[in-house]
Amino acid sequence: MKKSLAGIATVAVAAGALAVPAFASTKTVQVKDNKFVANHITVSKGTTVKWIWRGKAPHNVKVTKGPARFSSTTQMKGTFSKKLTKKGTYSIICTIHAPNMKMTVTVK
Numbered sequence: 828m829k830k831s832l833a834g835i836a837t838v839a840v841a842a843g844a845l846a847v848p849a850f851a852s853t854k855t856v857q858v859k860d861n862k863f864v865a866n867h868i869t870v871s872k873g874t875t876v877k878w879i880w881r882g883k884a885p886h887n888v889k890v891t892k893g894p895a896r897f898s899s900t901t902q903m904k905g906t907f908s909k910k911l912t913k914k915g916t917y918s919i920i921c922t923i924h925a926p927n928m929k930m931t932v933t934v935k
Contacts (some may be wrong), residue, residue, distance in 0.1 A: 840884055846919065848878065850876070851875060852873070852874045852875070852878070854868055855878075855879055856868065857881050858877050858881065859882045861884065861924050861927065863919070863930040866932070867929060867932075868932050870935070871934070872914055873911070874911055874931060876904050876908065877907070878908070879886070879906050880904045880906070880934055885901050885902065885913045886924065887902070888907055889922050890917050891918045891920055893932075894914065894934075895912075895917070914935060917932040917933075919932060
């Protein structure tokens with residue numbers, strides 16, 4: 828009887844461990860008038876970076892160099908999110924305000 832209960836407990840613990848989803852992380856960056864409110868951030872692989880528009884000028888987010896390329900639309904409000912799944916350093920600009928409006932994201 829003790830062996831049966833131990834076996835059931837082991838199976839239950841293993842099933843519970845498989846049922847728990849991995850917790851994904853999100854890092855936010857504000858996009859303000861003519862600047863990203865973070866010149867550089869470092870995140871873990873699989874982190875979602877969320878850019879949030881604040882201010883009155885239109886901006887966009889565009890990778891100019893890095894392990895993956897992506898870009899947002901030009902907008903004046905709202906958000907843009909990207910899950911970063913490739914390790915490396917991403918050089919990011921706002922094409923409207925480049926070269927001064929830039930940032931880097933390092934994914935480890």
